[in-house]
């Protein structure tokens with residue numbers, strides 16, 4: 001996949017990237033920051049923590065991209081005094097020049113900015129401690145070539161999955177039962193997967209694999225999103 005991007009400003013003032021070859025943005029044009037906060041932080045991390053009062057959490061993100069979900073997760077881990085081990089997958093890492101143009105942390109502390117830089121500058125394919133609350137393993141690979149075993153060699157079974165691939169109509173090969181099975185098998189019972197897509201085909205594929213799928217209110221500009229539970233009883 002050709003990797004040429006344009007920087008664009010979304011409705012809430014935060015940046016995203018436009019992927020020219022796919023004709024697709026990395027986040028919602030209605031607000032990259034509000035989408036990330038709503039789908040992944042509130043309905044993923046905060047939702048999970050409201051039901052599971054544990055200190056150490058394992059997260060897997062599909063599509064590391066700009067690192068927006070990762071830095072918001074790190075911030076939440078600091079605020080809530082949690083310890084997060086964050087495994088993320090990316091087939092086409094962005095250049096540091098591209099990352100340096102993003103305005104996500106304009107209103108944040110110098111400390112958070114330096115942690116964002118550290119997260120982007122650290123090595124791929126190894127665990128790196130970013131601070132006492134957050135360690136990251138940036139895995140450079142394609143989702144469709146990644147097995148459950150590989151994931152479980154890197155991490156404990158996951159508590160939360162941030163499924164943030166490009167949209168199903170752009171990359172249908174990433175939203176299949178085969179892929180969801182791989183991820184499902186790497187999850188703890190009682191864990192959850194969140195994604196911004198609420199497409200019928202996605203819902204059906206998740207259910208086929210064994211998830212209990214709920215449609216939640218979407219971020220601004222989108223009616224719904226999905227939250228899929230790997231229930232305790234399964």
Ligand SMILES: C[S@@+](CC[C@H](N)C(=O)[O-])C[C@H]1O[C@@H](n2cnc3c(N)ncnc32)[C@H](O)[C@@H]1O
Nearest residue numbers: 063064065066067068069091092142143164166
């Ligand atoms: C919607 S964007 C993710 C946005 C990202 N979570 C962020 O906060 O910036 C989708 C990401 O998936 C990556 N990607 C595309 N094809 C992939 C594949 N086959 N396997 C893994 N990642 C892929 C893209 O390069 C892109 O970074």
